[in-house]
Amino acid sequence: MPLFGRLYNFARWLTQDHGEAEDLVQETCLKALKGFGSFRQGTNFRAWMYRILRNTFLTSRAGLRAAPVSLDDEDAVPAEPVASGTPESILISSVDQQAIQAALDALPVPYREVILLCDVEEMRYQEIAETLAIPVGTVMSRLSRGRKAMRELLADASMRSGPRGTLK
Amino acid sequence: MTCDEVCGKLAPYVDSELQASEMAEMETHLRGCSACAAEALGLLRMKLATRTAGARYTPSAEFQRRMVQSIHAKSTPWWAGIRLPRLAVAAVAAVLLIAAVTLLATRTARERELMEIADLHVTALASSNPVDVVSTDRHTVKPWFAGKLPFSFNLPELQNSGFTLTGGRVAYFERSSGAQLLFTVRKHQLSVFIFKDETRELPFRAGTVTSTRLALQTESWSEGGLRYFIVSDAPAADVHALSELLRKAARS
Secondary structure: OOHHHHHHHHHHHHHOOHHHHHHHHHHHHHHHHHOHHHOOOOOOHHHHHHHHHHHHHHOOHHHHHHOOOOOOOOOOOOOOOOOOOHHHHHHHHOOOHHHHHHHHHHOOHHHHHHHHHHHHOOOOHHHHHHHHOOOHHHHHHHHHHHHHHHHHHHHHHHHHOOOOOOOO | OOHHHHHHOHHHHHOOOOOHHHHHHHHHHHHHOHHHHHHHHHHHHHHHHHHHHHOOOOOOHHHHHHHHHHHHHHHHHHHHOOOHHHHHHHHHHHHHHHHHHHHHHHHHHHHHHHHHHHHHHHHHHHOOOOOOEEOOOHHHHHHHOOOOOOOOOOOOOOOOOOEEEEEEEEEEEOOEEEEEEEEEEOOEEEEEEEEEHHHOOOOOOOOOEEEEEOOEEEEEEEEOOEEEEEEEOOOHHHHHHHHHHHHHHHHO
């Protein structure tokens, strides 16, 4: 998917609305064109574009709606192992795409965005840190907490819908 | 490394964020510890599933058209006072955009292809019937594929090579069918995938590509209009030895 399509996908996940995602991408592209002077050559172009999009989102209606989430003790990487117990890992392999999408949608924005940038956009931790203007340690702790929250959401969903079929 | 240390680094491992030396230490541990390997596999599956599920939305054609128009309209006054440096900046912007997009597309497509191939291998091993034609005899396995694939291939003579053929199945990858052959060498399992080369898009177009990820070795090359991939947990030297045998067979 070209960068434009990827920006739209990210915007849609952030805003959770088709119209607001289009507005967000449009504003991002216009800001990028206008502010190209502020882009320092040799730095990361993609991170720069995502940073504009994400900053624009934070001040948008959708962004303000999603805003107040307190993430306690951000920089501490949780002491427990990242993945806890094999049964859960097996469970994850059997959940379907829709369940993952629902779990992503249910995550607070700071977790959702960091997981999207890492797993979908395949950014390095350093690149995510630049995009979100947070330290690399915070990227790691948010990823860890976000993934844990996702596993819990998936486990809940799977309990509710009863045992699912085999590997997809 | 202890299991606790490994567990703490599984996320950066799966995200390819560790130093080469740490990567090697992790892989040594994962080879010998099935509990940690299962955790790593669980995390990787989750990451892959999220990647697929996360690439959910695409902009409509109508929106793309509107964007082009609106950028054109807004930028007219910008171009109006034609000054060379501005044009140069715009040119740089265009080049950067194209470069960024192309690089990204190539890298992710390549990695995705690798991971999909690795998935096919792992899925086959996890299956109760890893192969559809069970035979160590290449003269049984090769004819079994006749009529099932749009091409034919040669299997190597394995006598005294240490490798054993255990069978084969038809594999599907990016909407085309190909052969998956399972070999063993000293208890390690190796999958060889053979697909028609012209159906392959960008990745692995030319030359031999080797890579190590999640303790899996891969090697890929083209020969006689076919694209070969080997995936295995066997050491790189074994993977390469099998690739040499297959190359020799392809040329004979």
